[in-house]
Amino acid sequence: NAGVTQTPKFRVLKTGQSMTLLCAQDMNHEYMYWYRQDPGMGLRLIHYSVGEGTTAKGEVPDGYNVSRLKKQNFLLGLESAAPSQTSVYFCASSTPGTSGRAVEQFFGPGTRLTVL
Amino acid sequence: GENVEQHPSTLSVQEGDSAVIKCTYSDSASNYFPWYKQELGKRPQLIIDIRSNVGEKKDQRIAVTLNKTAKHFSLHITETQPEDSAVYFCAALNTGTASKLTFGTGTRLQVTL
Numbered sequence: 470n471a472g473v474t475q476t477p478k479f480r481v482l483k484t485g486q487s488m489t490l491l492c493a494q495d496m497n498h499e500y501m502y503w504y505r506q507d508p509g510m511g512l513r514l515i516h517y518s519v520g521e522g523t524t525a526k527g528e529v530p531d532g533y534n535v536s537r538l539k540k541q542n543f544l545l546g547l548e549s550a551a552p553s554q555t556s557v558y559f560c561a562s563s564t565p566g567t568s569g570r571a572v573e574q575f576f577g578p579g580t581r582l583t584v585l
Numbered sequence: 586g587e588n589v590e591q592h593p594s595t596l597s598v599q600e601g602d603s604a605v606i607k608c609t610y611s612d613s614a615s616n617y618f619p620w621y622k623q624e625l626g627k628r629p630q631l632i633i634d635i636r637s638n639v640g641e642k643k644d645q646r647i648a649v650t651l652n653k654t655a656k657h658f659s660l661h662i663t664e665t666q667p668e669d670s671a672v673y674f675c676a677a678l679n680t681g682t683a684s685k686l687t688f689g690t691g692t693r694l695q696v697t698l
Contacts, residue, residue: 500684509594511674511688512629527685528586559628563684572617572684576628 471495475560475577482550482584490545490580492560500563501543502527502574503535505556512559518543519565550584557581587612589677591689598665599697606692608675609657615677618651618658619686623672632673633660665696 473494482488492501499520504512514527518537532554534546543562547554561574588611598604610618619634635642635649635658642649646665651658662669675689 502685509690511591511690512686513688514685517685528687565680565684572678572680573619573631573634574684574686576630578628 473560473562473575473577475558475580477580478578479581480583482547482582484551484584486550487546487548488550488582489547490558490560490582492543492545492562492577493541494543494560494562494575495541496562496575497540498562498575499540499565501537502561502563503533503543503545504559504561505529505554506559506579507556515545515558550582552584555582555584587615587677587679587687589675589687589689591675591692593692594690595693595695597695597697600665600667602665604660604662604665604669604694604696606660606673606675606694607657608659608677608689609655610677610687611656612677612679613653613656614679614681617678617680618649619676619678620647620649620660621674621676621688623674623691625671629674662694665694667696667698670694670696 502517503515516535518524521540558580560577563574591608616637621629622632623629648661672691676686
């Protein structure tokens, strides 16, 4: 049971390049999330998904797109990278927060992205 | 939307002393409050959580208290040890809204010998 995994672990891009970050979870969780973490700003939600085929915007969605074609995978895309997108990106997954059920979010190991 | 404020941003304590981190939230509908610990270069990991129908929860040296009326909650670590040194994040969530967590900005705890 690997939990939540992310690829790649590190990436350096030039301004204007595109890339896709992959998140995979083997816990059969319905919900998946993408966060970015910047110094002094905590974790901010970029996009999230409540199930296969559905996505929604979070707090800071501009410049990013996502897709959830399979329940276990959640992809984050940068179409035209900018230096302001230099950050550490974390994926997370959880079960729905219904009464009596845990809503713990399990995080992946993170992807450190630098945009030059 | 929800707004979570966290204080202090840095905290230095001597080994064996207690540490307290405080958070306030704005949305009265929030009903779940987790605390995450993040060691340098690692992922955030849940250390304790509390639901809005409970005022206090304890797990060994860690405790969390919640005051729903004042909309604030706190993390208490007793008998601190060097391995407690990390960044701690509080968060708030309304389980009726796709379980979206809103995080505080973090507290860097340094436990000195």
